[in-house]
Amino acid sequence: MANSHLVGVRIETFDDAQKQFYEARNDGFAFIGIDLFPVLQLCPQSPHDVAEMLPLVRSDSIYPKKGMLYLILRCLGDSICGAIVGFTSKWIDCDSTDPRISSISQLCLQKELSWAVHLALPAVEVSIRHDNNVKLARVLTAFIKSEMAPFKIWISVPMYVGGDNASHTCGRDASSPWHWWCQLVGLAGPAACESLGLLLEMPADLPEEGIVSRWLSEPVTCLALSTQLFITNSKGFPILSRAHQHVLRKFLKINAQVLIKGSSQHERGLSIYRQYISWLWKCTVEAESLYEKYSIGFEDQLQEPLQPLQDNLSSATYGVFEMDPYKYRAYEEAICLALVHRCTSRKEGESRQSPLLELDYKGDCDVKQVIYILGAGQGPFVDASLQASRRSGCPVRVYIIEKNSNALLTLKHRMQTDWLGEDVHLVPGDMRCLSAPPPEKADIFVSELLGSFGDNELSPECLDDDGISIPASYTSYVAPLQSLRIHIDVSRCMDNPKFQERIHRHSETPYVIRLSNCQILAAPEEAFTFKHPRKDIGTTTNSRYCCLTFVPREDAIVHGFAGYFEAVLYDKIMLSIHPQRHSPNMFSWFPMVFPLVSAVPVKAGQKIVLHLWRCISPRYVWYEWATTEPTVSKIHNSGGSAYKIGL
């Protein structure tokens, strides 16, 4: 969520407009919605009207009312023109079945858009009201392409069409407002869509959950709230019903602004509504989870997955990760439990070992347990190991294996300070090929090579040793994802000359993304599992393939697949970013996204079939993915051509 929130107001009458305008400013509204062409607010009703209007429109002799023009220019003079959203005329219907209305609508819309460009407005509202918006899409797209999109176009659309005259399932029909919007988006294409946002109209009767939530994956720039939606509380103040609050807060979380429409039902005027929304926003911010707080500013940003094997991480990167309140505690628990298990099995003197510990047991409790820390970074696992040793009463000897020469400097320093007197040893080098390995074998290996997709930081390639491994196993999960924003961002490089050298890279690269403005279309399914130590080295490889089927409950557009992981560190100690059982407050991993180059529309109940490969060559590991249902996609990242992880 952003750290400030904007509430605007719609001015619909023009009696004493200037006064209203200043009132709105004084009431603290951040922006104001006004009609661009008030003179044309009357819809042409008859062929006669059209015949009368057409020459006026063609000849450029039609202009907005003088007073309004003055008001707007005055505002420009006040240098707050950036706070005006221009509303195009309501009667405009480019796709009217009456060809005369359609024709004059297209002409007038172009004229109003040009006027808005001239006024340098930051945003213009255009409404869609029915299921066919092909001609509107053409006018808008051509305008965006030719004018280099100087402003955002707010497409105003009802959240759903239902209520008294239609059934509540209406929103699910192929003709729901969401489908209207999807047609417009499809016709505009990802490049032009960057200039489009939604002005979503909150209805009095709320639709079912599914109808609301699919809007959460769309770029809802603003939510329109009529003053009619508000109820009066016991103290006489206008408030929203619990249900409306609940929906509004969901949209506030994806940074939707709010526009108040209609006349005030309260003596203190419209400012009381603004104050209420601001208060709701503050409550929403305060109720944020630690995960949400730590990821502020990262929402829906495409990040390239880290490659700690190939690249050295910076100290800042280490620092951020080490702040995670859950992860290091979980590791400490796991090490502690592993130590206890080993000591217990010794103390009981049983020859039958615990099923969790199918290892040779070398000594007794006085013999120190040997722990290898594989990739120690700045040493948090050393702390965790020493702490676990103290808690369990099992003595340990710790070998730190680290290849990052910068991190080694920090570790050396800590050897002489924090760990002075402890049985801690530093082994510089790559864990896969140590020139001078530690003099004794490990009882426990501790590593943190887990990526957002589990195996994507090449843990399977690094951990082939025999011993207790922490993590003991990890499984990746995949789910189909709808997010126009991610689709636009992934497609961006395709249209931007600056990014052309990286073409087909960006669009076929897996990204790490803090998912917010999106919708998961079906429950995640298991993809790949790796276990350590491996019992079958030599007969199986680390290459994997899975074919997963998903069935979305609603019509949807698949823009890619979200990837998660779940790891068993040891015994019952888990790390998980699976959305249904996420480790509390753990922010070290955001989900992975495997984008699709082309958006794939899918109907409710239709199958989505994903093929996902983990591929291996002597020097690289990479993923490839493709769909075969509902349509056949190309194989993404074929041969690792766009993205591969260096060994």
Next chain:
Amino acid sequence: MANSHLVGVRIETFDDAQKQFYEARNDGFAFIGIDLFPVLQLCPQSPHDVAEMLPLVRSDSIYPKKGMLYLILRCLGDSICGAIVGFTSKWIDCDSTDPRISSISQLCLQKELSWAVHLALPAVEVSIRHDNNVKLARVLTAFIKSEMAPFKIWISVPMYVGGDNASHTCGRDASSPWHWWCQLVGLAGPAACESLGLLLEMPADLPEEGIVSRWLSEPVTCLALSTQLFITNSKGFPILSRAHQHVLRKFLKINAQVLIKGSSQHERGLSIYRQYISWLWKCTVEAESLYEKYSIGFEDQLQEPLQPLQDNLSSATYGVFEMDPYKYRAYEEAICLALVHRCTSRKEGESRQSPLLELDYKGDCDVKQVIYILGAGQGPFVDASLQASRRSGCPVRVYIIEKNSNALLTLKHRMQTDWLGEDVHLVPGDMRCLSAPPPEKADIFVSELLGSFGDNELSPECLDDDGISIPASYTSYVAPLQSLRIHIDVSRCMDNPKFQERIHRHSETPYVIRLSNCQILAAPEEAFTFKHPRKDIGTTTNSRYCCLTFVPREDAIVHGFAGYFEAVLYDKIMLSIHPQRHSPNMFSWFPMVFPLVSAVPVKAGQKIVLHLWRCISPRYVWYEWATTEPTVSKIHNSGGSAYKIGL
């Protein structure tokens, strides 16, 4: 069609392979198909076989038979390695439901492909045998990407699966071999598809027409004919049935090579089959129409549409067009008929004019009819006008209006030679803005601003004068098109770094294409009509919009839309490139193609809905197009961003 034809032969046994190889050469076969890895021809039948093979394959200790290796290298020495097609092992099934077979198949296929790269073979055969080829697609695509596609991969597939055990409609099922191929193509994507061709196996029982014809839009590199397909004629020679000949000739027209398989059923050996195919090919060439002969070498080539208004055409371009045997005769007929109508209406002394001639009639037959030639080029219409005048007995005065200064030189020369003594006058300049217009108004305007799509050379923008116009009207037609080759060519620039600066240009540009390796999926529908003289100047514009619906009879992939035109020159004199009523032998216009950036799969009976616009700005005219059924496409060439025609 190409001007030579290639027939190859498949060698399947390895007894005395060298002898067979030399025999094939001596028999005149152009290429030879041999197994790449004869030693592995035995399919692993049991887990035991797999277990035995796996370490061999992994350890690189498996090689083709020594003798075969020698043979191949010997051939390389003979510098005809370019004539060998390597066949991968038949037992390979990457998508076997048995994971062991699948796994070893993928490994072996990669090994055989690498072997073929090492031998520098020009082509390798890989067969598909069932409806799921996802893993095969991955192996092939990754191979093509990583090896920079040094050879063509011939995907061998039966033309259809039917016969005794299945019904003849089987080819229509979602699991027909054509669907298998389409899945492979979709997964590979357009870039990798450039390396794929089809080795189509001709069946003994031919399927219905629709099943055959959809293969004609695919890149069929070679047709495999078993010697078993041949029947023996009265003279004892092997020939094909009429039905098989008919099908074979269709594929010869799209330049498919032929591969003879199986043992000879004739004493003269396999050469007799080669001779028969070569004879059939010669017959096919001889039966070519003038249109086909004149367009040799242009088949399926993307050509940018001419812009004669904006660019000056070269003398060579004029020269090619002037060779058209139909076009200029039709124009002469039209001028002649127009002159006769005018003279006839005078002679009959009727005040009621012919409905075709709603013009002021200025004089009598002694008064010369004034003809404007708008854009005369090198003057063929002047010849046509003078000839029409002689034939009709109506005297004419011809004004030549031409802006191309190079063409003017030719015209000046012809004024002093060919047209010396004729009433012909030269008016240099642009017909839309003449500084010194002719001293009298025209009775007849003759122009040739027709493009492949009728109005695409801006005839509507040029011809606004009052008078008889030749052409009097023209209508464009559109039909959905399937052609993998065109799709690949249009997509090519997207993947090729060289073309990246023109990205989204190529793929959203209409092209002029001599359509050959393609399939029209439904009958053409009318798009736009323009009439001259226009009766309603001022109230309507030259912008147009149409929404057309097509319903293909078979499952198909829409790669774009073919555009045609039909013009009424005068009265009943027509020019047409509409596929169902093409003017005989007229080769001046090839069809237009509006490509789609993404291929659109469509099911039999499903609707294809196309929206097409003719857009106008003060300086340009352009087309935009989009589909909304079966899926919503982006609006192509939005705002003329990829292609526009200069006024």
